Amino acid sequence: MKQVILCLSAFSLGLASVAAHAGYLDALKGHEGGDSYSVINKKGTALGKYQITAGTWATLGYTQGSGGNWSNYTFTDKARAAGVSSLDDLRYSEAGQALQERAVNELTISNWNSMSSQTRGLVGQTVNGVQITQESLLDAAHFLGAGALNDWVASGFDPNALPESYLAANGLSSYAELQDLILKRMASINGNSYDGFGYTNTYSVGGMYGATSDFPGFGSKRPVLIQEVPPYQGEKKTL
Template sequence: MRKSIILSIPAAALVLTAALNPAFTPKAAYAGADSATAGSGECGPSNNYGEAVLGFEGGGDQYATNPGSTATGSYQFLFGTLVDLGYIEPGQAKPPNGAGNWEGIVWTGKGGIYSRDQFMSSTEAQDQALSEFTNRNLSHIKNTYQPGQMVDGIPMTDGGAALASHMLGSGGFQKWAESGFSPAGLDPDIAAAHGWTPEEYQRHLMERVAAGGCYDPANIDSSGSGELQQDLPEIFLMPWEPNYTVPAILPGMLPTAT
């Protein structure tokens, strides 16, 4: 299983540095990690936000594809997302779902990438795409939530918002926020495509919110009480490899939405 190096440095620094220097590469450690606490968005140096995304997306397989979509690589970027991030020329028809090298699709050459196979072969390109995508999402959703806002018993954090918006996209996250972070704000067709009810979709998103903020997903409470039951110094995500010992996953510090 590969280790991601994404988003494990101080928050605002990543936003500003990435904006000023497109070639910016996140560092593997950040200052103040030893003082990190649960729910702070600074969940310790052993793992980071990229690791949390892996647990919900490609499961550590940089060549992962999805037979039901165009999801690609470790972080399961869709064709449209790769267009938005500048890796693929816009205006082209969406390629078939599942595996394949998307023959005939014109790539821009960003990061030296000229094909889907090249993108999946490059952990550096995938990590950089995650950094750009996360920064962009946080910039778009920054006014839709308040850090510490209680949702189903879990405080909303920048890390939690980022991990939920990785699945929803910034527009989907905004609709979810407008509904008061309820199942009513979720697309029932997308829920059905995953084999979920809207309520099950809500639960999955809240597991992302908990993981991104270093809270125990067992604390999710959909009863409407709005109370945080407890928080833990570390959380455990489901393993993505058979017979794999469950690691302590401590997502790293996220860019602060300012």
């Protein structure tokens, strides 16, 4: 975790404590790709330990292209300078592993900086029985996108403020289920549980959430490119 702390502290002293506290990124991977740098969603582009999509890689400057298929993207000079020039490099090489760690740090910093003062001001409060910490806000931003998180907070935590497309993209049939999913993630990142309103989806072996790969967004809204559900390519037993 020392590398993460140094990277974060170079941009924001406030986030250094997040990396140091209970291993935020270790907890985040449990909501995303587990321990696998190579796992890739079969029906989308979410990839690796933190399930970052090709579109988010593009926003970070490491790829260029658009759409919901990796064949539409090429790697930029910024990625090649880090030793990654292909999808296989990103998934299987040591340079690719290092770049995934670097990218999630950059995404985390961007998400924190994109949160409204109202959203950041929730730290230390309790919402629907869930303690709000920096870690829980960052996890929600990784899942929803920082802009959508701000909308949810500004609405008084009304899930109907979120795009309807989030339901299908995460295998959900109602906003009540989406609300449960958000709060369960936020509680889990703090090492706690949330009983919710009866939605029974639970974290599965290997870290993936049962109904979705939870592909992260970047910018004002989390982009919903394609519904991403199991099975996944490169599951641990076949890596």
